[in-house]
Amino acid sequence: MIKWGIAATGNISNQFVQGLKRIKGGEFYAVASRDLSKAEAFAKKYGAKKAYGSYEAMAADKDIDIVYIGTPNDSHITLAKLYLNAGKNVLCEKPMGVNAKQTAEMAKLAKKKSLFLMEGMWTRFFPVTQKVQAWLAEGKIGTPRFMSAFFGIESGENWRKSFALSGGSLLDVGIYPLAFTMLVFGNDYAALKGMSLNNAEGIDEVNTFIMDYQDRLATIACGVGQRMHNRVYIEGDKGRIKVDGNWWHPKRAVLTTGVQDVVDYAEKKTVFKDNYPSTGFQYEAQHVNDCVAKGLTESPIMPLSDSVAIAQAMDALRKEFGVVYKED
Ligand SMILES: NC(=O)c1ccc[n+]([C@@H]2O[C@H](COP(=O)([O-])OP(=O)(O)OC[C@H]3O[C@@H](n4cnc5c(N)ncnc54)[C@H](OP(=O)(O)O)[C@@H]3O)[C@@H](O)[C@H]2O)c1
Numbered sequence: 001m002i003k004w005g006i007a008a009t010g011n012i013s014n015q016f017v018q019g020l021k022r023i024k025g026g027e028f029y030a031v032a033s034r035d036l037s038k039a040e041a042f043a044k045k046y047g048a049k050k051a052y053g054s055y056e057a058m059a060a061d062k063d064i065d066i067v068y069i070g071t072p073n074d075s076h077i078t079l080a081k082l083y084l085n086a087g088k089n090v091l092c093e094k095p096m097g098v099n100a101k102q103t104a105e106m107a108k109l110a111k112k113k114s115l116f117l118m119e120g121m122w123t124r125f126f127p128v129t130q131k132v133q134a135w136l137a138e139g140k141i142g143t144p145r146f147m148s149a150f151f152g153i154e155s156g157e158n159w160r161k162s163f164a165l166s167g168g169s170l171l172d173v174g175i176y177p178l179a180f181t182m183l184v185f186g187n188d189y190a191a192l193k194g195m196s197l198n199n200a201e202g203i204d205e206v207n208t209f210i211m212d213y214q215d216r217l218a219t220i221a222c223g224v225g226q227r228m229h230n231r232v233y234i235e236g237d238k239g240r241i242k243v244d245g246n247w248w249h250p251k252r253a254v255l256t257t258g259v260q261d262v263v264d265y266a267e268k269k270t271v272f273k274d275n276y277p278s279t280g281f282q283y284e285a286q287h288v289n290d291c292v293a294k295g296l297t298e299s300p301i302m303p304l305s306d307s308v309a310i311a312q313a314m315d316a317l318r319k320e321f322g323v324v325y326k327e328d
Pocket residue numbers: 008009010011012013032033034035038039070071072073075093094095120122158159171172
């Protein structure tokens with residue numbers, strides 16, 4: 001059994017651990033919080049053997065194989081280094097680093113230590129995402145030339161809009177449509193152009209950008225404190241793929257082929273559904289668990305080179321937006 005430690009007891013750690021509880025070959029073993037009573041309550045609620053009152057104390061536990069980091073963005077690098085230096089594999093919530101420099105530094109340390117490291121881009125592990133990739137590979141929509149992806153949420157609380165905690169809509173939610181675009185169109189875009197609405201702290205609350213791949217274009221929009229009509233469309237010369245609902249942890253994709261006209265009557269629709277139980281984190285957790293069990297140091301589905309490429313794109317976009325972090 002692979003033994004998991006969870007760093008932090010916030011929103012996403014609660015969701016992650018519910019998925020983790022469903023996997024094979026791994027167990028929720030320990031949890032750490034800045035506050036011991038919160039760690040103890042979390043351990044009791046989800047059934048962990050150990051509870052630690054600091055992130056550092058958990059690093060000293062020799063039995064832990066892998067740590068999941070679910071703290072705010074600005075602390076990811078410090079904690080990833082703490083656990084990698086303590087000989088633990090790491091699954092770090094997105095964005096892994098606040099900028100490309102941090103992301104590359106983390107990747108370098110994991111490589112040096114021969115330990116597994118992955119950014120928690122959980123969208124990639126859902127059967128719906130994999131079905132979309134299969135439809136594309138099978139040429140179901142012909143040659144894709146355009147895609148659009150939107151992700152805007154109502155909530156704009158705590159760290160999401162904070163300069164001190166390296167928030168902002170691009171790193172919080174925009175990273176999903178960016179990573180999805182790079183999954184479909186690749187990492188070798190030719191140009192990026194973007195605009196944003198920044199708050200008084202200089203953090204982007206709403207932004208939009210275009211990725212130019214020369215023979216393909218993508219248009220993306222995202223926001224915190226600004227709800228959007230969230231969906232992904234991939235448009236080809238023979239059809240279209242749509243992923244809607246909460247498409248970053250998708251339950252449904254629709255493939256539309258046939259004559260595309262002003263009216264839809266000649267079109268044929270194929271729907272792929274996956275009504276997964278629990279939070280959906282089981283797919284990512286199972287994949288990471290399998291990688292660690294096999295002794296891999298990187299995921300073949302979410303490799304570190306993709307994390308660095310995504311971080312580089314976000315750095316370039318933030319230059320366009322005029323968003324500068326203390327870490328830059
Ligand atoms: N994969 C996804 O879909 C997804 C969704 C949401 C968020 N995320 C990512 O997950 C991370 C955390 O997001 P969240 O929504 O879980 O946030 P959250 O509810 O505010 O929880 C963050 C936790 O981090 C710990 N923490 C350590 N230093 C902190 C500080 N200075 N201020 C506040 N909390 C601190 C706290 O746990 P203790 O008090 O126990 O120490 C806190 O409960 C972010 O990096 C975010 O990008 C991913």
